[in-house]
Amino acid sequence: MSDTEYDYDLFTIGIGSGGTRASRVAAAHGAKVAAAEEYRVGGTCVIRGCVPKKMLVYGAHFAEDLVDAQKFGWQIEGKSFDWKVLRDNVLADVDRLEGAYTETLENHDVTIFKERATITGDHEITLESGRVVTARYILIATGARPRMPECKGAEHAISSNEAFHLDEVPKRIIIAGGGYIANEFAGIFHEFGSKVTLVNRGDAILRSYDEAVRDRLLQISLMKGIEFKFNTIFEYIEPCDDGRYRVKLSDCEEEIVDLVMFAVGRVPNTEGLGLENVGVELGENGEVKVDEFSKTNVDYIYAVGDVTDRVQLTPVAIREGQAFADSVFGEGKPYAVDHSCIASAVFSHPPIAAVGMTEGEAKNKLGSVKVYQSDFRPMKNVLAGRNERSLFKMVCDAGNDKIVGIHMIAPEAPEMMQAAAIAVKAGLTKADFDATTAIHPTMAEELVLMK
Incomplete structure (x- = not known):
């Protein structure tokens, strides 16, 4: 399907989660694809975000687990923690993942430019090396960066x-x-x-x-x-x-x-991309403004992921990249990502997970709601002597019993929420949960036992 009028059918600026998925899928549809990344392939999630952070979270959990283990009969003498060992092992795995992302793109014949790319004209991209290329479509997937507030020092x-x-x-x-x-x-x-x-x-x-x-x-x-x-x-x-x-x-x-x-907070990475050269419209926070199909006000330029400041979550960026590539380069009907009812997690100690509306949001939108809760002390905490209670909360539309939100704070809450989120997205009711037999003894059984 390559368009000989341009050097590439698609040029992706930014090779994070969204840019990688879009480039790979577009290439699988037969497009000639190139992508540029000025830092490291993999983007925020893989290099300096959710993946290495989750590894640190795992490492941090051992601090309490080693204490709790004593009540379960384990005696651990001379325990100590070496930050540099964990840090170096995490960074080594980041290197591995960067290689895996690179290999995936190369296996799909995506040309990778490890340098900065700037839009310098209509369908035109200039690389830091000075090379100028053209593309039928341009995708902005440059993500976001930490916001650094202004204060003295x-x-x-x-x-x-x-x-x-x-x-x-x-x-x-x-x-x-x-x-x-x-x-x-x-x-x-x-x-x-x-x-x-x-x-x-x-x-x-x-x-x-x-x-x-x-x-x-x-x-x-x-x-x-x-x-x-x-x-x-x-x-x-x-x-x-x-x-x-x-x-x-x-x-x-x-x-x-x-x-x-x-x-x-985080700020979309839109500075220095040359978006002003072709009139791409930005929002108040510097984000690229797009429609439901991730298209900007410039017909051939699209944007996905954190740079659009819609929902700054890696799985959302991946879905947006997939939808863009399928819609623009696939043979099926164009489709948009549904940004409603997206599950999320906070990997705190203990972690939080949620999907759908909070109780306050549901009351404001629906008027009448029913709320069910389970406030309990996990079995492991009981034996360990850890005075830490978990909380599950289910919010339902009082008019039709439909579950509109589930919220929990508990060990492994994100793991439980993934399955529960499917049920909420599917529009199941409290009665559907009540009719499901519990798996005992688990924390997850509280989802079908809430009163």
Whole structure:
């Protein structure tokens, strides 16, 4: 299907999860595809996001598991933690995954340019080397980067990008933010032995999650020893002679810490792409504005993933990339990704998982709702003597019994939620869950036993 008028049928700028899927699928449909990546193949998720972060989460869990194991008869003498061993093993696996992504594209005859690409004219891309190529379609899949707020001394703070490369675990760390990245790293560093303070300019953590679940995480985190400061902003960060930092927060005394980390959101990577050269429209946050089919206001330019600031989740970017490639290069009818009812997780300690509307959202939209809950202490925690309770919550439309939201905080909550999300997406009712026989003894059985 190659169009001889252009060098390529598709040129993808950014080889993360969305760009990789789109390029591979388009090539499988017979398109001649090239892709450019100025950093590393794999993007945020593989290189500096959810994959290495989840590995750190696994490592952090051993801190509590080794303590709990004693009540199960295990005696572990001389246990110790070596951050550099974990860090280096994680980074080595990132290298492996980058190679796998590269191999997948090469096996589909996708030409990879490991350099920056800029749109310099109509259907025209100029590479950093100076080479100019043309493409029938251009896909923007450049993702997003951590937002670094403006305050005096902000340049002394790190973002989540640098957290994977630290030489040592900080004894004392302040993390700015109230979202999932801030809470996940708060849990990780705490389990590795850091004294953690989470600073939020607002009055709540995890605003998009159900209030009961996020309050439970706050209670458990406080019980573990993580400190929270709400309605607080940074006044300054100053380096000390010994390598630490002097930090002044509003309404707080000055304190000395080993590290400051900002996790206050992400900004779409649209600067320097040359989008203005062809009139691509951007939103208030710098995001590429697209329609339901991921098309920009320029007919031959599309965008998927975090750069569109629709739903900043890797599986969403992958689905958007698949839909784009199938719709533009496939033989079937074009289709759009359904961005409603997307399940998500926070890999905190313990983790949170959710799908659908919160209780508040359901009341605002539906008026009358029924809420079912299960508040329990997991069996493992009981025997281990760990006073940590889990919470499952189901929100239903009172008019038709349809489940419109499920929210949970519990060990392995994300693993349980994947199956539950299918049921919610399919429009099942509370009666359908009640009619399902429980698997006992499991935490998951609470999904079909809630009252």
